[in-house]
Amino acid sequence: METISHLLDGFAVAASPTNLLICLIGAFLGTVIGMLPGLGPINGVAILLPIAYAMKLPPESALILLVAVYSGCEFGGRISAILINVPGDAGAVMTTLDGYPMAKNGLAGPALSISAVASFTGAIIATIGIIAFAPILANWALAFGPAEYFALMVLALSCLGGLVGDSLLKAMVGVLIGLMISCVGIDSNSGVYRYTFDLIHLSDGIPFIVLVIGLFAVSELLLMLQGHHGGTKALDVTGRTMFNRKEFALTRWTMLRSSVVGFFVGVLPGAGASIASAMTYSMERRMAGKDHCFGEGDVRGVAAPEAANNASAYGSLIPMLTLGVPGSGTTAVLIGALTLYNITPGPTLFQEQPVIVWGLIASLAISSVMLVLMNIPLVRVFVKFLQIPNWLLVPGVAAISMVGVYAVHGTTFDLVVGTLLGGFGFLLRAMNFPMAPFILGFVLGDMMEQNLRRALSISNGELGILFASPISIGLWIAAIAMLLGPRLAKVIDARRKPPATA
Amino acid sequence: MSERIFGVFLLLLSAGGIFFGWDLKAPISYEPVGPRAFPLLVFALLAVCAVGLVVSKRPATEWAPSPVLLRVGGMFLVVLTYALLFDKLGFVVATTLMSIPLARFFGGSWKQSLVGGTSLGVVLFLLFDRLLDVVLPTGFWLKPLLG
Numbered sequence: 001m002e003t004i005s006h007l008l009d010g011f012a013v014a015a016s017p018t019n020l021l022i023c024l025i026g027a028f029l030g031t032v033i034g035m036l037p038g039l040g041p042i043n044g045v046a047i048l049l050p051i052a053y054a055m056k057l058p059p060e061s062a063l064i065l066l067v068a069v070y071s072g073c074e075f076g077g078r079i080s081a082i083l084i085n086v087p088g089d090a091g092a093v094m095t096t097l098d099g100y101p102m103a104k105n106g107l108a109g110p111a112l113s114i115s116a117v118a119s120f121t122g123a124i125i126a127t128i129g130i131i132a133f134a135p136i137l138a139n140w141a142l143a144f145g146p147a148e149y150f151a152l153m154v155l156a157l158s159c160l161g162g163l164v165g166d167s168l169l170k171a172m173v174g175v176l177i178g179l180m181i182s183c184v185g186i187d188s189n190s191g192v193y194r195y196t197f198d199l200i201h202l203s204d205g206i207p208f209i210v211l212v213i214g215l216f217a218v219s220e221l222l223l224m225l226q227g228h229h230g231g232t233k234a235l236d237v238t239g240r241t242m243f244n245r246k247e248f249a250l251t252r253w254t255m256l257r258s259s260v261v262g263f264f265v266g267v268l269p270g271a272g273a274s275i276a277s278a279m280t281y282s283m284e285r286r287m288a289g290k291d292h293c294f295g296e297g298d299v300r301g302v303a304a305p306e307a308a309n310n311a312s313a314y315g316s317l318i319p320m321l322t323l324g325v326p327g328s329g330t331t332a333v334l335i336g337a338l339t340l341y342n343i344t345p346g347p348t349l350f351q352e353q354p355v356i357v358w359g360l361i362a363s364l365a366i367s368s369v370m371l372v373l374m375n376i377p378l379v380r381v382f383v384k385f386l387q388i389p390n391w392l393l394v395p396g397v398a399a400i401s402m403v404g405v406y407a408v409h410g411t412t413f414d415l416v417v418g419t420l421l422g423g424f425g426f427l428l429r430a431m432n433f434p435m436a437p438f439i440l441g442f443v444l445g446d447m448m449e450q451n452l453r454r455a456l457s458i459s460n461g462e463l464g465i466l467f468a469s470p471i472s473i474g475l476w477i478a479a480i481a482m483l484l485g486p487r488l489a490k491v492i493d494a495r496r497k498p499p500a501t502a
Numbered sequence: 503m504s505e506r507i508f509g510v511f512l513l514l515l516s517a518g519g520i521f522f523g524w525d526l527k528a529p530i531s532y533e534p535v536g537p538r539a540f541p542l543l544v545f546a547l548l549a550v551c552a553v554g555l556v557v558s559k560r561p562a563t564e565w566a567p568s569p570v571l572l573r574v575g576g577m578f579l580v581v582l583t584y585a586l587l588f589d590k591l592g593f594v595v596a597t598t599l600m601s602i603p604l605a606r607f608f609g610g611s612w613k614q615s616l617v618g619g620t621s622l623g624v625v626l627f628l629l630f631d632r633l634l635d636v637v638l639p640t641g642f643w644l645k646p647l648l649g
Contacts, residue, residue, distance in 0.1 A: 054636040169554050173512065176548040180519065183544065187537035190528035194537060195519070218581060222574050225607055226566050391610030392618045395601035398581060399626050402588055407636050415585035423578050431504055431563045449540040453533060461534030 003135055010358025014366050019064050019359070022057070026065040027367045027374065030072015032385045035080050036393065038224045040089030041073035041313070042330045046212040047397070049337050050404030053209075059341040060359045066337055067360055068367040070330060071123060074273070074310045075371045078115045079382055082108060082302070083235050091273030091309035094281040098294060098301030105297050109241035109379075114248070114299055115306040116375040118255045122307035123368035125259035126266070126314035130321075130361055133267075134350075138322040141347035146454035147465050151475035153448045156269040156325045158479040160437045168483070171437045174428070178441020179448070181206055189453060201413040208336040209408050210418045211442055215435055216333075217401035218422020221394050223429060237380055243299070251303040254284050262308030266315025269327030276312035277305035314364060321357060322347055325444065329436035332443045504563050509555030512548060519545035577607050592641020593631070597623035 013019065026048075033044035045066050052062040077092035082099035095115065102111040144152065157175050184195045185205025196202040258280035265276040284304040285294045294301045317334075319327045324345030326332040338345045343353055350357055375382070405418045429435060452466075459465035467473055523545060526538035565571060584600035591599070601619030610618060630636040 051630075051634070051636060055634050169551060169558065173548070173551045173555065176544055176551060177512075179544045180541070180548060183541040187526075187528075189533065190531070190537045192526050192528055192537040194526055194541060195522060221581075222577060225574050225577050226570055389608075389610065389614075391605035391608040391614060392622070394608050395597075395604040395619060396622055396626070398584070398600065398604065399593075399597045399622060402585065403593075403626070403630055403636060403638065406588060406638070410589075410637075410639075412586060412589045415588055416582065419578075419582045419585040422581070426574070426578070427508075430565065431508065445544075452540065453535045456535045457533045 003131065006135075006354055006358045007131060007362065009354065010360075010362035011366075013060055013355055013359035014064060014362040019061055019363070020366070022061050022065045023068045023363055023367050024370055026068025027072040027075075027370045030069035030074075031076035031079075031371065031375065031382060032072075033069065034073030034076025035088045035382060035385060036076075036388075037080050037084070037086040037088055038220060038227075039397070040077065041070050042333060043216045043220055044069045044073050045330055045333045045337075046209075046216040047401055047404060049333065049340070050209045050213070050407050051400070052337075053340055054404070054407030059338075059343060060356050062341070063334070063337060063356060063360050064363040066334060067363055068370075070313065070334075071310070071364065071367045072371060074123075074313045075116065075119050075375055076382070077309070078119065078302075078306050079112065079379070080386060082111045082115065083237070083383065083386065089273075091277050091313065092305070093274060094277040094305035095302055095309075097281070098296070098298050101295070101297035102299070102302065103235045106239055107297065108235055108237045109239055110243040110247055110299070111297075111302050112237065112379050113241055113376050114243040114251060115302045116372055116379075117243075117248075118251065118258070118303040118306040119310045119375075120368055120372035121255040122259040122262055122310035122312075123314055123371075124365065125256070126263045126311040127361065127364045127368065129263045129311075130314060130318055130364070134318050134322050134361075137318065138347045138350045141323050144323075144347065144471065145469070146451040146458065148469060148472045148475065149451040150448060150455055150466060151472040151479070152323060153325055153444050153451070155475050155479040155482065156319070156327060157437070157440060157444065158483045159269040159327070160434075160440060167432065167434070168487075170431075170433045174433050174435065174437035175441035178438045178443075179445040181211065182442050182445025183449075188450075201409075201411060206417060206421075207408055207414060208340065208442075210405055210414050211421060212333055212336065212439065213401045213405050214418040214421030215425040215439060216329075217397060218419055219425030219429060221398055222422065222426040224390065224394060226430070237383060241376065241379060247299045251299050254300045254303045255307045258284065258304040258307040259311040262311030263315040265308070266312030267318045267327075269316075269319055269325065272316055272328045273309045273312045276308040280304040280308040310368075317360075317364075320345065321349060321360075324349065324447070326440060329439050332436075332439045335443050504565070505560065506556050509552045512552035512555065516545040516549035516552060519548070573607055577604060580604060589639045590642055593638040594623040594627050595641055597626060 030044055033039045034041065048069055049066060052065050057065065073089055074091060077088035078095045078099065080086050080088040081092040081095040082103050085096050085100040087093045087096055099111050160171055184202055186203055187194055193203060261280050262276040265279060266272060281301060281304050284300050288294065288300060292298050316328045316331050319325050320331040320335055326335045335345050343356065402415055405414050408414065425435065455465050467476060520542060523538050523541045528536050580600055580603050584596055588596050598619045601622045602615045605615035605618050627638060631638045
């Protein structure tokens with residue numbers, strides 16, 4: 001029952017007039033950012049984090065803003081998926097399959113409203129899941145020592161490697177570059193300057209915000225130019241905006257099932273929204289049997305990925321809140337937000353910062369309600385934002401990103417480093433290097449090193465401590481299984497089915 | 503090919519990292535693992551991966567046609583110049599100067615770019631500096647005017 005009283009405290013924090021207003025603004029901005037093709041939750045959170053910091057918002061309000069933007073993005077991605085056949089963010093890829101055909105059939109309104117309700121269902125089920133599981137997991141994680149932590153972070157990183165498919169090498173390179181950049185600056189244990197090359201600006205290391213803006217704002221804009229080809233015309237929302245009873249009856253169970261699956265997929269580090277929505281889409285398609293029109297505008301094909309998308313986005317907050325180990329790019333940025341406010345993420349967060357944790361959880365629920373209420377009647381207003389031309393949007397985003405970087409230290413040095421990292425990020429992304437491992441490596445680098453050194457200090461340099469406890473052995477085995485499992489399965493698959501072209 | 507070149511670059515980078523990291527020693531050591539172990543481990547693993555990138559056979563990256571890449575390069579230089587002049591010229595002027603070429607890159611007409619760029623500079627300055635209390639540079643040329 002302790003949980004309930006904490007939760008009520010959380011609602012008291014999140015429901016203060018200022019925080020409600022911040023939540024509303026965040027939800028609105030998030031929907032717009034999520035809707036714009038090219039900009040997704042990670043860019044939105046990355047761009048707004050420094051601004052929230054510069055506005056001197058207290059930590060809980062800043063997190064509420066970022067979390068509202070995060071959930072807004074998950075709601076917004078579907079709008080462009082349905083109306084212009086371009087997913088607004090990675091999780092909405094599957095929504096285009098049935099959403100756009102529905103819109104072409106003149107059912108844009110019902111597609112948008114049913115997907116809003118699906119998103120809401122996913123969000124609420126995942127919020128309940130967080131409330132139910134997060135405190136238990138955090139309690140359990142309190143028993144982790146430095147050795148277990150080190151193994152856990154190796155697991156988180158190898159999950160990423162295992163799930164990115166065939167480019168394990170590229171994911172590894174990304175992780176290592178991230179870890180490498182995290183080594184720059186004064187070593188906090190010994191005071192030794194590492195790789196600073198006598199540059200005073202590097203003594204604190206490369207600021208998190210500079211890296212994030214470079215990788216996720218500047219490089220994104222460069223990619224947008226590479227992919228730029230005129231404008232795409234959005235379909236009009238004509239006819240009824242609400243779904244009818246039949247459509248709701250058809251998708252009820254789809255939403256619930258997809259939300260639960262999405263939540264659990266989201267909890268796994270490395271998995272995340274795109275995998276969850278793809279999984280539930282094909283699951284629903286299979287369950288529908290013969291009686292369906294998937295691919296040509298089936299409502300279930302819109303409801304399933306959207307419910308899963310939101311549920312997994314919220315689910316991925318669990319490892320971040322309870323273990324302090326992010327499982328996705330966006331939660332890595334949120335961890336960065338916590339550290340910016342000198343809050344140490346980890347299992348102790350629930351005891352030391354109940355206001356922040358429970359305020360954040362409560363604001364998940366509040367922002368979901370706001371979003372569903374905002375998204376259905378105001379959908380025509382949001383569609384207007386799709387008409388912002390890129391020649392205005394791109395310079396605007398570039399300027400706002402620079403404002404964010406400048407707000408931290410006010411130095412030209414940071415701006416230049418951010419831009420150079422943006423160029424570097426563009427090259428990496430053009431060569432299909434995934435960016436999530438990069439940012440995760442950077443965020444986890446310091447924690448990994450500290451835990452490794454702490455563990456070895458306890459054992460006086462004996463490496464055996466890393467594999468001493470049953471928990472850490474389990475984590476190491478899981479890490480190896482995550483790395484090798486998918487590949488082994490592929491090899492076995494290939495053996496069983498002789499290649500057709502041979 | 504580009505992966506190979508990048509692999510060679512990473513190999514050189516890790517060699518440099520190991521070279522500069524070798525001498526990282528704490529003056530007084532009170533823990534078994536000093537400041538250099540972790541970076542050396544990371545650079546060593548990076549070197550292994552870099553060799554993997556150089557050796558492995560994989561489908562080559564398809565780069566965009568060169569006029570597109572040239573424009574991306576141009577945009578990068580514009581943003582870099584923006585970063586360099588942000589503080590000196592002040593937010594309003596620097597943003598306007600950056601927005602005009604960027605808007606042109608994204609297909610805005612000259613008129614749209616000029617009007618859009620100038621209004622971005624002014625509107626964002628008012629929004630952040632005046633309304634949201636995020637202090638922005640006014641630039642060396644405005645300081646004497648404002649006193």
